[in-house]
Amino acid sequence: MTPHNHAKPGDYADAVLLPGDPLRAKWIAETFLDEPKLVNSVRNCLGYTGSYKGKRVSVQATGMGQPSLAIYVNELVNTYGLKTLIRVGTCGGLNAKVKVRDLILAQAASTDSAIVRDRFGAYNFAPIADFGLLRSAAEKAEAKNMRYHAGNMLSSDIFYHADGMAGYDKLPEHGVIGVEMEAAALYTLAARFGVKALTICTMTDCLITKEEIDAEQRQTSLSDMVTIALEVAIEG
Numbered sequence: 001m002t003p004h005n006h007a008k009p010g011d012y013a014d015a016v017l018l019p020g021d022p023l024r025a026k027w028i029a030e031t032f033l034d035e036p037k038l039v040n041s042v043r044n045c046l047g048y049t050g051s052y053k054g055k056r057v058s059v060q061a062t063g064m065g066q067p068s069l070a071i072y073v074n075e076l077v078n079t080y081g082l083k084t085l086i087r088v089g090t091c092g093g094l095n096a097k098v099k100v101r102d103l104i105l106a107q108a109a110s111t112d113s114a115i116v117r118d119r120f121g122a123y124n125f126a127p128i129a130d131f132g133l134l135r136s137a138a139e140k141a142e143a144k145n146m147r148y149h150a151g152n153m154l155s156s157d158i159f160y161h162a163d164g165m166a167g168y169d170k171l172p173e174h175g176v177i178g179v180e181m182e183a184a185a186l187y188t189l190a191a192r193f194g195v196k197a198l199t200i201c202t203m204t205d206c207l208i209t210k211e212e213i214d215a216e217q218r219q220t221s222l223s224d225m226v227t228i229a230l231e232v233a234i235e236g
């Protein structure tokens with residue numbers, strides 16, 4: 001159907017969870033969905049559809065970084081007609097109040113990426129989450145007593161910054177609390193195509209305290225994030 005996706009029309013549900021990691025997509029499908037069906041395996045960027053609490057929902061890996069995510073989002077929306085896209089990622093922490101395992105709901109996403117900047121000429125476009133999805137995720141995290149922070153995320157094109165934490169410059173001083181690599185492109189494309197998007201991340205490594213999540217904590221914490229994302233996704 002597309003260069004990156006061999007799913008047939010109708011194979012995806014209206015709502016999709018978007019992890020970067022293909023094996024996280026597989027784990028989500030096999031752990032949380034009833035009757036998961038593999039719908040895409042081109043380049044091993046795995047996509048599945050199944051149901052959660054009786055409602056159809058999909059999960060599709062996006063790979064790492066904004067160029068890769070942008071390919072999948074373009075095709076999911078424009079070829080397959082998806083309406084609700086929820087990224088479920090990992091991120092680094094840029095503020096000591098965010099502890100490893102905490103969830104970050106990316107209310108907005110700042111970026112160093114030309115993929116967003118070059119579209120807007122003289123303007124600095126502010127990529128933002130869908131308010132309804134954001135509010136619903138916050139309410140669900142609160143009801144489940146999960147630690148979460150809603151705020152500004154950095155979506156960087158650079159994982160190994162040559163200047164380390166200093167490479168993020170003034171952003172933490174201006175309230176940016178986490179760093180990952182996809183949310184800004186997701187929000188910009190969602191705005192362009194008139195669909196809803198949210199990014200939820202689990203903070204796995206704090207760039208300030210150097211604290212990191214261990215393997216066992218990773219599993220539990222990602223489960224919290226996926227549960228919230230699925231419950232938001234099935235609301236439509």
Ligand SMILES: O=P(O)(O)O[C@H]1O[C@H](CO)[C@@H](O)[C@H]1O
Nearest residue numbers: 019020021064089090180181
């Ligand atoms: O865990 P995922 O969803 O891949 O997200 C984060 O992890 C990758 C970097 O290790 C980047 O994709 C970043 O955004």
Ligand SMILES: O=c1cc[nH]c(=O)[nH]1
Nearest residue numbers: 090091092179180181
């Ligand atoms: O992009 C990412 C993801 C996890 N941790 C980071 O420091 N950066």
